[in-house]
Structure formats: C-alpha cells, structure tokens
Amino acid sequence: MPKNNNKKIASDTTVDNLIKVCHEIAKGKGWWDKERSDGEVIALMHSELSEALEAMRNSHPKEALAEELADCCIRIFDYCGQKKIDLGEALLKKIEKNKGRPYRHGKVF
Ligand SMILES: [Mg+2]
Numbered sequence: 385m386p387k388n389n390n391k392k393i394a395s396d397t398t399v400d401n402l403i404k405v406c407h408e409i410a411k412g413k414g415w416w417d418k419e420r421s422d423g424e425v426i427a428l429m430h431s432e433l434s435e436a437l438e439a440m441r442n443s444h445p446k447e448a449l450a451e452e453l454a455d456c457c458i459r460i461f462d463y464c465g466q467k468k469i470d471l472g473e474a475l476l477k478k479i480e481k482n483k484g485r486p487y488r489h490g491k492v493f
Pocket residue numbers: 432435451452455
C-alpha cells in the first residue's frame with residue numbers, strides 16, 4: 385500500500401524536530417543512498433540562496449522568496465541530521481556571541 389504523502393508533517397517547529405523531519409524525508413527520497421561530498425551538499429545550499437536572489441530580481445511574490453529560503457533551511461536541516469550536528473545549540477551559542485559583538489560587528493558592510 386502506498387504511503388500517504390499528503391499527510392501533514394508535525395507542526396512542531398523546534399530546530400531538533402525540523403532536523404529530524406527533513407532528514408527522514410530526504411533519506412526516504414534516496415538523497416543519502418549514496419555517499420555525498422560535503423562540498424556537494426554545501427553547493428546545493430548555496431543554489432537555494434541563488435534561487436532566492438533570482439526570485440527577488442524577478443519581482444516574484446514574497447511567497448516565492450520564502451519558499452527558496454525554506455529550501456535552503458531544509459537542506460541545512462537535512463545535512464545536520466546526517467552529520468548529527470546540534471544546530472539548535474549552535475544557534476543559541478552564536479546568537480549569544482553576536483550579542484556581544486560591536487556595531488555592525490566592526491565591519492564596513
Ligand atoms: Mg529551490
């Protein structure tokens with residue numbers, strides 16, 4: 385019997401859950417059946433940001449931009465699931481670190 389792909393995933397938007405859900409879906413779609421290089425996966429994250437930029441350049445509606453940003457997050461969550469990276473903890477640490485940085489982090493732009 386085919387799986388019901390229309391079933392809505394859990395509404396739990398915690399980082400840990402998003403990593404779990406995104407990685408389970410990616411594995412189910414065969415993205416991790418063969419070994420992948422880190423560079424390939426990072427490049428695909430980049431590609432989603434490029435798609436987001438193109439959506440802006442082409443004056444697409446905000447929903448199109450949001451979808452491309454979501455694509456990038458999904459790839460990041462999936463990768464963190466594969467590599468067992470605690471992204472939630474890393475985010476909290478980095479947010480705290482950034483709070484202590486100077487105006488514009490001391491950069492011109
Ligand atoms: Mg995309």
